[in-house]
Amino acid sequence: EDQVTQSPEALRLQEGESSSLNCSYTVSGLRGLFWYRQDPGKGPEFLFTLYSAGEEKEKERLKATLTKKESFLHITAPKPEDSATYLCAVQAGMSNFGNEKLTFGTGTRLTIIP
Amino acid sequence: DAGITQSPRHKVTETGTPVTLRCHQTENHRYMYWYRQDPGHGLRLIHYSYGVKDTDKGEVSDGYSVSRSKTEDFLLTLESATSSQTSVYFCAIRDSQETQYFGPGTRLLVL
Incomplete structure (x- = not known):
């Protein structure tokens, strides 16, 4: 069974204080790892897809990296507007539903204090 | 925006009542999904569709x-709503890169 564990559950940072969010996964053949941002009362917003170990993607203050067992979302010099819940999901190459199913973690709630 | 709307956005209903939620896309994508999101659980897949009249x-x-x-x-239908189906429901579409994009969600309360 595919599993995704995100840590920490919640993280409070001062504005400008860099940190990393972790997503550990077990999956039967990784097809893709996805990062989403979710603001309260809204749907998840797509950030990145990573496909293979060693891959990195960047967007503004965010950088996502991938190893064979985990992914990190690094946030550099965060601003209050980066406050949100960040979700990680994996898509298996082989699953009961073919390649349609995403398995989500429960997210990290990030708060940036001005 | 990914061109996805959901209706209604909020609904309160009573146990045993049928409920239908609608997802509409303007992107012409083949794959569509329904998820529910509950505290302590990640988004969980309810049903998906891989084409007109093709669902799983x-x-x-x-x-x-x-x-x-x-x-x-x-369309997602709760045949006879129960309190355990109180949740936030999200629709998603998948593009050619296999990235899923989510709608704004429907908050459903079953009393």
């Missing part, structure tokens, strides 16, 4: 049915 079950499909008569619309 997800991991939490009991008590739910779906229909897709047009590419742009994917």
